[in-house]
Amino acid sequence: MTWRKVCARWLGFLLFGILLLAGIAHAQGDPLPSWNDGPAKQAIVQFVKDVTTAGGPKYVRPEERIAVFDNDGTLWSEQPIYFQVAFAVDRVKAMAPRHPEWKTKQPFKAALEGDMKTLVASGEKGLVQLMMATHAGMTTEEFETIVKDWLAAARHPRFKRSYIDLVYQPMLELLAYLRANGFKTYVVSGGGIEFMRPWTEKVYGIPPEQVVGSSIKVKFELRDGKPVLIRLPEIDFIDDKAGKPVGIHKFIGRRPIAAFGNSDGDLQMLQWTTGGAGRRFGLIVHHTDGDREWAYDRQSSIGRLDKALDEARAKGWTVVDMKRDWRRVFPFEKP
């Protein structure tokens, strides 16, 4: 082969590589393909452009680009009951042989009979009883295995799919889009922190150390010289409502510049995030699509959106109309 041919071949390879990369970049195109064009999508894109434009008046350095996401109703569905309650009910059923007294004792009786109405009516007190009975009394590693096994086996009553299939495709795209723009994404949920950590990395790309949630106490012990952490039936922290800014401060130690929620439980997180100096972004997912998902807001006992909806309008937070703004809701729908 002549020098000319060798050289031409190598330069050819190089050119091919450049074109390939350009092609990939072009094919990426719209980073939010499941979002219909409209004010919500435009507001997101404008915000990201503002805080990433170096030298611009609204620039935020990457270290400060913290975005916090509620989980239930914001990243995945929460109907007909919070998925963690479905988990607790399944645990009650699995543990029932060792607890004959549950047959006659509420809220366990309701859980065993699948009587969700009575269960929901048992309120926070009943829910806490259910959680303590099913979420404590084992090591942290044992609990992680229980959660993973449940997620692999359990099916959602309406969609007959694993609960982790019921995540919102537009929000997955939004998480990836923010991270591609230098954001650190966090879950900040009223749900149990150890119920989420086993799967958030796989499903959302959010590692365990970026999950904030409610927790029970744990205790360090040496068992036959082997260190373990035991889960205790005692509430440590409730990461909901006014607890969300507290949880953010405790775990992250910086004020986020963007917050995403769907209910009144997220109101204070949105106030805290958008109340700081500089460019800020608040967004609420409004469940308006009873066909593809669910439609509920001011009257719902789960994920009630009332005060936060009014405040969103008053403060100019972005409100996503799920029916109008989302081309696709779940990843399993055809694009």
Added chain:
Amino acid sequence: MTWRKVCARWLGFLLFGILLLAGIAHAQGDPLPSWNDGPAKQAIVQFVKDVTTAGGPKYVRPEERIAVFDNDGTLWSEQPIYFQVAFAVDRVKAMAPRHPEWKTKQPFKAALEGDMKTLVASGEKGLVQLMMATHAGMTTEEFETIVKDWLAAARHPRFKRSYIDLVYQPMLELLAYLRANGFKTYVVSGGGIEFMRPWTEKVYGIPPEQVVGSSIKVKFELRDGKPVLIRLPEIDFIDDKAGKPVGIHKFIGRRPIAAFGNSDGDLQMLQWTTGGAGRRFGLIVHHTDGDREWAYDRQSSIGRLDKALDEARAKGWTVVDMKRDWRRVFPFEKP
């Protein structure tokens, strides 16, 4: 120019680039120049090699490369009193005009008179009183400013330098070395989380969200419509001894593979870290250098190292002999 010449020139550029990169890599040379060659340094380098060798039997994927560092006595000095106690004493002095009762009330009287012996003798109860009086009652942002102002003004009694000058050069190199090898580095300290977060990023390269520590409760409030977090005089969490594995589990949600401490307060963190499966690393800094720093261990009321020193020997954790292993202690010493 002929094709041959064009090609030769481009290949020449390429070769030059490769040599340049190789040169940079070589010039970097020893990543731990302040560590004398010896078993401690060798153990660190071997550990890092083991967990980063792809395909090797001890390989750990980057996501799991979590390293936790105690702060007082491990990353910076802790004599003659914990630096946060020096901060609290200075705060008592600054706040004294508004608290005439402190002139006769312990432990405030001792703090005002600089009577460290009485102060230390007041024990945990006295210390907590001091902390609550000086660390609570303001917003989180106000407290951050107070800490920063103090660090800028206060001088260590022996070295007549800012307290953040008294960090250990070998440990700064170790932090950077681990991060360059894909580790995520955390502070896990018995000290106050909000006392550390304002400066750990600048001094250690550790961002606020990677700082775990003791905390008091905070409360979310709207003040004239503006959201604030108020620091309350109530203990939330003590991140010491058996609290350290609990704090690690709470904040990080993964078990670290490497832990670095210097006292019995770090024993359970070392047990928890090294008790997991796969390659693990535990290290204890033994203060043996009264000339350049301080020499203390089993009898010290501050940073007592007794049980953990015995267990280190029994379990094969690396023990750093500061006098022998560290070529340089503080960054301000001549290299």
